[in-house]
Amino acid sequence: MSSPQPATSPFDESSDNAPSRTVAGLGLTCFVTWTTMLLCFDGSLRDDVADGGRIVHDPFFCAVLAPAVLVLLAASWASALGRSGGASRKGAMESLATGPAFGIFVVLAMLGSALPSVLSHALMRNTVAPLPFATAMGVIAGPGLALLTLRWGRVLASLSLHDAVRVLCFALCGQWLALFVISALGFPAEPLAALVLPLVSWQCLARLSKRPAPAFEDVSGGTGPYGKHAVPPLARIAAAMLCFSFAVQLISASSIALNGAQLHSDDPSTLFLGIFLETGAVVAGMLYAMQRLGSYHLELFYRAAFFFAVMACFAFALVPNISAELAYMGIYVSYALLLLTVWILSYNAALLKGKRPDCAFGLVFGAELLGFLAGFTLSSALGVEAFAGEGTAASPKLVLLVACAIVSAYCFILPEKNLLEFSPRVLQLSRAGMDERCAVIAREAGLTEREAEVLLLLARGRDALFVEQELLISRNTVKTHRKNIYRKLGIHTQQELLSLIEEPQ
Secondary structure, three states: OOOOOOOOOOOOOOOOOHHHHHHHHHHHHHHHHHHHHHHOOOOOOHHHOOOOOOOOOHHHHHHHHHHHHHHHHHHHHHHHHHHOOOHHHHHHHHHHHHOHHHHHHHHHHHHHHHHHHHHHHHHOOOOOOOHHHHHHHHHHHHHHHHHHHHHHHHHHHOOOHHHHHHHHHHHHHHHHHHHHHHHHHOOOHHHHHHHHHHHHHHHHHHHHOOOOOOOOOOOOOOOOOOOOOOOOHHHHHHHHHHHHHHHHHHHHHHHHHHHOOOOOOOHHHHHHHHHHHHHHHHHHHHHHHHHHHOOOOHHHHHHHHHHHHHHHHHHHHHOOOOOHHHHHHHHHHHHHHHHHHHHHHHHHHHHHOOOOHHHHHHHHHHHHHHHHHHHHHHHHHHOOHHHEOOOOOEOHHHHHHHHHHHHHHHHHHOOHHHHHHHOHHHHOOOHHHHHHHHHHHHHHHOOOHHHHHHHHHHHOOOOHHHHHHHHOOOHHHHHHHHHHHHHHHOOOOHHHHHHHHHOOO
């Protein structure tokens, strides 16, 4: 048997881990399908519209988000403190997410998500459940939603990069097919799915819990958990996720209010099928392109999410009487691609930055749900008049607000160049393998000792600011070294540098 090469493709399928991958794919699909059932298609007029027994209602939506955000952010905080000595807080969160309490919270989440639908459909003839009851159900469902998110984050962090990406693509595309089937079957299937989906997800977690917990090496460099960066990279991911989720929620909730009603009862199944086909086609095309390139390019998913989000937002504003199905399709395709990007970024934060899974996934997805809550609250507080344009179109100020949130996230908070710091391409090499590969490249290209140090930091996805602070040199000196390195290697960008390092020796 030949020894493994230092640089291996992330598409390498030599390790047979199909059983765990299958269980993880099924469980995560059930979880994200259930989450989407709880959180999508909400709106400011929800309390006034007969709902056909659907699960989400305004009071339930807000009530489920508030405790979920608190639990996720508390888990992230406790995990970060645990790394620096706060063992008691970390231990409390660990027992909550893994002990008997976890099962209790999952059961409460199952009941909390199913009972409002049963009550509104069977007992109240398709009207919305009473506000106190829906609020109480949301409060008991929220912690279960948060704890399941944390558990699935741990499972993904224990998988290889190849398996994790496969599982995520399958789950985040397959959820729309599951929602199509549930919606087509109608009322009896919806509360039943609200019970069965988290139960199946829980059982899959139980089967996967025997996997050994991964040990993550802190390769952040410098001092402190993020080296010497002024803004922690994980915080950038969370802030970008908050902006995107805020924008998506604000435009969707406001559009529902402007159009005066929900989607017709016959529409959601067709809509879900359309989202499944479009998302599946986009993801398959990108994975094929990455397969041909031999490495994962997260910027493709991120770029596509930005494109679909902008097009959907402007369609709401500029196209008179646009079909709600087409506009929503753009929004949810965008969000599916963004979620795929963010799940992988959080995964890489655990591997590449040595962050604990609870810290990474808790912060990022706590920010996501907080953005949902903020967008919905603003839409409800300002009312229909604040966002009304000509006819049923949204006003320019709504479009400007949403566009500013999306552009800020994509261009300033987490620009594409910053994805290099979490690039799966860097993960193809162990730290020792990367050091060796960079040393060989530096020797063959005739780099100076200082240029070799800069090369190693650039190969790990570091930017000029980090290199400046890490090596205690000026910004102009960093630029000069980088220019000389690129000239000697015959390249022009950091992407090309990573591609050069990936090449087999």
